[in-house]
Amino acid sequence: MEEANIKNNLTETVLNNFIDQEQHLPDGNLSANLIFNQNARNNVYRVLKMKLATCKAFTFAVAFITHDGLSNFLTILADLKKAGIKGRILTSTYLYFNKPEVFRALMKIDNVEVRIFDDRDEEGELLPFHAKGYLFDYGQYRSVVIGSSNLTSNALLKNYEWNLNVNSLENAELTEQISLSIENEWAKSIPLTQEWLNVYQIKYEHNQFQQEQPIVEENSQIEQHIEPNKMQEAALKELASFRKNGKTKALIISATGTGKTYLGAFDVRRYQPKRFLFVVHREQILEKSLHSFYRVVGGNLSDYGIYSGNRQDGLTAKYVFATVQTLSKEENLKKFKPDEFDYILYDEAHHLAASQHQRVFNYFKPKFCLGMTATPERTDDYNIFKLFDYQVAYEIRLEDALKAKILCPFHYYGVEDYFYQDQLIGDKASLKRLASNERVDYIIQQTEYYGYSGDVLHGLIFCSSVEEAKALAVLLTEKGYPSQALSGADSPETRNQAVQALEAGKLKYLLTVDIFNEGIDIPTINQVVFLRTTQSSIVFIQQLGRGLRKASSKSYLTVIDFIGNYANNYLIPIALSGDKSHNKENIRDNVDMDPIVDVSVINFTEVAKEQIYRSINNKNMSNLLELRKEFQLEKMRLGHVPTMYELQRDSIDCQVIADKCKHYVKFLSEMKEETPEFSEYQLKVLQFLTVVLANGKRKHELLLLNSLLDNPTISEQEFERIAQDNGCYFNSEVMYSVDQLLTLAFYDRKSLPNKDSFGGHSLIKHQNGSYQLNNVLLEALQNPEYMSFFRDAIETGLLRSEQYQSDQLFTIGKRYSRTDACRILCWEKILPGLNIGGYRFDDEHHNCCIFVTYDKNDGASLRYPDRFIGQSILNMYSKTKRNLESKDIKAFANPNYDLHLFIQKSDDDQASFIYLGTCKAMPKSFKPQTMKVIKGKDVKLESVVSLNLKLDTPVDLDTYYMLTKVKY
Structure with missing residues (x-):
């Protein structure tokens, strides 16, 4: 923008902001405005992020900084470094709020100079520093945000904060005052150095020692009374309701780390079975599961027993905890009667597809059977939902658990992988490239830069192959990061020893391919690193979940995803958002919007984003094979062939169906389902409903057709009332437009292919002040099967219309x-x-x-x-x-x-x-x-x-x- 334009726009904006908003037109980018945390899309963090991303230089003057607050901007700062843009941060030691780890993190940001406030009074006492200001230089003008927000995650995302954003030219008095004040304090401040930090570390620890209160650690022997959280309580009510209604089976879907074991224990305590069986697929889980149940259910410890290859005390126990490997052997099953247990709980119930689990599941006949899993969706066509009579009692998905604070917040960083000879690591990279010294140095550089929460690193790295994991473990160890690779070939004892070494801090990293996808509980993990292409959104969430368990030693989890030139990069936004629509627009927007859940933040470097966009653009999201997989998953979940409405509600966007197959009858045929025979006219009407109306972008036509299905005649006044009752704008122009559309007069033959297939018939008749369906369509709707498809298309469109503001012509952002x-x-x-x-x-x-x-x-x-x-x-x-x-x-x-x-x-x-x-x-x-x-x-x-x-x-x-x- 030319300097003259800047000056003119700023003059108009100042007059609008401070004199008369009616007489002057402001430039929104130059306006003074109040910034506060309204919601996930409009908060202090997003404003500062945007200003950082577009500035030419910046200075922050903030008293308090937390590691999670700073980490929100690490990808932006990395991109600014590539662009040669530098900044400054002035902070303090006031009240010893800033931890030494924050200063260590600041020292790793090469393009940011950091100084510590050191202004003193006449007696030499350090003055309290409580400033909160963010100054951005755009060359021809400057922008400053001053208010109540420190550089902490809560202040940027959650707390009720007030911050004023003002803009001015360089020669303005306001800018000069702020600049002089900052420069004055900057000149008196102390540069952040390792020597200064060493001294501060000692002072900080001394201060903490004086103020510390006793803390109960995870492994403390002090027992606490445990009660269900809100989500567990809701699940327990549903289970009780199921049993009251005579249901004997139920499935609980609960994200990793949300307390499935305790939830099961709470339900068993309420049920009070005469005898109870807990079935798992790994022996390592048994001891901890037994202890969790004992803490909740109580009674005598002698009532609890384990039945596995190493222990047999569960044979006579009231509460039996068994491995499926031991229990499934025929000679062991016969030691129990089929009705021996009145309550059986299958942990990680998605494993019930295996023959061993099937043998156990089919043998026992309990009064109530509960399955618990984080991932019921399977890719082997086995229907877990059917085993539990399609009775899903409750779902606790990742986003819900994060909002409920059941899980530890996470900071996800999508960063580009290593470049070799100007080429980004890709799908076909050799082991020599994947495990080169140069790549390992790059990995260490990035993991150090993005850091972790807590004093000790407990890292978990997922690799593309066992060979890569082993080679990287050796190199990381050589470079000062003791690491160990684990695979399916390692014994349970070896795995347990490695986990214990990681928890004790003797190892910095465990490297694996997929053996830690489930069933391993390491709450201390504070950094998860992905060094492989994403093959499945399900596996992605499983692996992410390894670090989401809460622990007093961490306040959040760092997730670093090294994104290479991979064809499957499109799965990353799908996994992070949970979007199963297969709609390319939705998936691309999920990357753009950097989703935030409470204080969990997702960021990508620009290069990493470009890789994801390229993958999305190259991927055929409506590939029939992929759609068929999604369709079958929904069919398994529901226990019947899904309607288009059900797919729209839970997974595939109806616009994908419209683009690919034109109508749902054709889609079902492509899904290998039997479909009824309809006339060309009937199919063309369904196509019109699906392609034109089901997008829900204007629902007037849908409301009218829906009403005419149940009423032979609708008056103009009734149509207006129906529209207004559903929150729609309405006037004579809309009424005319609806006529044009439903009579097909809006279209020519190019814009509505095969318009002649409608036989010259419109969908409606509008005459003498009332609406009716035309006679040909009425006759077609006499067929119950056709009526079902017709109504389904309308209901799908009405469901999709909830995405739009019906009281306006268009919805901004859609x-x-x-x-x-x-x-x-x-x-x-x-x-x-x-x-x-x-x-x-x-x-x-x-x-x-x-x-x-x-x-x-x-x-x-x-x-x-x-x-x-x-x-x-x-x-x-x-x-x-x-x-x-x-x-x-x-x-x-x-x-x-x-x-x-x-x-x-x-x-x-x-x-x-x-x-x-x-x-x-x-x-x-x-x-x-x-x-x-x-x-x-x-x-x-x-x-x-x-x-x-x-x-x-x-x-x-x-x-x-x-x-x-x-x-x-």
Whole structure:
């Protein structure tokens, strides 16, 4: 932005902010505003992150810093280092709040200079330092955030905080005051050095020793009374309700680390069985499980026994804890009667597909049977849900457990893997490259930079092969990180010894491929490292879960994912978000939005993001094989062929079905399910419902059709009431638009292929002030099977419409196609020719759709340099052969037109554009320009007009960052 524009915009903004908001138009990027923690999408952290990502230099002056607060910005700071951007942090030793580990972490950030406040009074006493300010330099202007937020995770994400964001030019008095104050304190401060830190460590420990209170450690022998948490209590109520209703089986789905064992013990305590059996697949679990049950259920310890290869005292015990390997042997099973136990609990119930488990499961006939698992979804077509009569009593998924604070928060860092000769490590990398000295040095550099919570490193590394794990363990040990590789070939004794060595701090890392996916409980793990491509979102979550158990020695888990040139990188956002929609737009947006759960933060470096985007773009998300797997999982879960509504609710987005198969009958056929025979007309109507209406972007048509299924006639007044009762905007233009759509008059033959297949019949009749379904459709709906598919499509669309704000034309931040925009704006006909980067005015309705592709492909004949000037202004270019007197240029300047702005990152988004809201053309911004037009080898100059669009709602931080910073 030119300096004159900056000054003019800032002048208008100041007058708006401080004098009269009615008379002056502000630049949202330069506005003064209050920043506080409203929600996961709008908080102090996101504002500071955005400012950091776009600044040219920065200075933080903050009294208190925590390691988890600092770690939120490590990927941004790493990217700034690559761009040559440096910063400063001024902090303090006030109240000994800042731990030595924070200063150690600060010393690892090469592009940040750190100093310690050291201003003293006349007696030489250190003055209390309680500043909280963040200064960002953008070259032509500066931005400062001053308020109550220290650099701590709670202050940035959770606490009720007030911070004022103000902007000014360099020669402004405010900027000068802040700069002089910072420079004055900076000059008096002490540089952070290792020598200073050594002295501070001693002072800090002395202070802590004086203030310490006794702490009960995990391994303390002091027993505490245990009661269920809120989620466990809810699960227990459901189990009690199941039994009250005569159900004899139930399945609990509970994320790793959420206390499945204790939940089972609480239920057994309430059930009070005469005899109880606990079945596990690993002997290492038995002793701890028995102790957990004893703590909850109580009674005599002699009532508890283990039945395994090494111990047989469970034969006569009231509460038996057995391994399936021992119990499944025929001679051992016969030692028990089939009805010996009135309550049986199968831990890690997804293993019931194995023959040993099946033998046990089919032999015993308990009064109640409970299965517990974190991952019921299987890829071997075995239906765990069927074993438990499709009775899922309760689900505690990862996000729910994090919100409920059952699990330890985590900080996930997606970083690029090692580059060898300018090539990123990929799927075909040799062991020589994977286990080279250079790569190990790089791994150590990154793991040290991103760090861990606590005083001692307890790390777990997942590798791509056993050979890689062994080779890396040797190299890490040689470089000062004692490590051990473990595989399935190692004995239980060897594994137990290695785990004990890790917990004791004798080992820094355990390296494995997948033997720690489940069944191992190491609460002290404070760093999980992924050095392999993600093969399964299920396995990803299992491995992540190894470090999510709480421990007093850590406040969060560090997860470092080394992302290489892997085809499966698209699975990372799927795993982190839990999105099973197979919708490429959703998955890409999940990367853009950096999901936050409470104080768990997910960040990617820009290079890592580019790798994920490339994988998403190259992956066919609607591949029939992948869809079939997802479909079968839902079928197993439900116990019947899912409806489209059920898929939309739980997994596959109906728009994927629409794009791939046009309607659900065809989709079921592709899923190898039997389908009824319908006429061409019936199928075309289903296609129309699925492709056009089921996206839910305007639900008026869905509401009308749904009402007409149960009522032969609906009056115009009733239709309006139904729409308004469902929170929809309504006027005569909408009514006319609904008519145009449901009579198919909106379409021509190009925009609605096979329009003739409808036989000239519209879906509805609108006459004499009332609506009816047309006679042909009414006759088709006499078929109960067809009625089921028809209603399913409508209900699916109504479900999907919950994603949108129905009381408005469009929902800011949601994606729309050009056809969607034409329909929702109530245009009479779909208008072809809306080119990428184009716009279209509708003089009848006085509105305009503007479609912008932000990053044009290199091969584009016209590469419009449309660019944001802050979050509130988009500089855009007109079509060619335009001047200031052109009709459409004058229309842009006409305040009576509503301008609707849609944008996409690149052509990879295909027909999908993000709606950014309404905007206005800034009157003084219109400028004649020339632009190169490339046609083959010919290049010529064409006249265009550039203008600035002022958004009524500034672009949200995540979308702005995705559009302006990240390349894909």
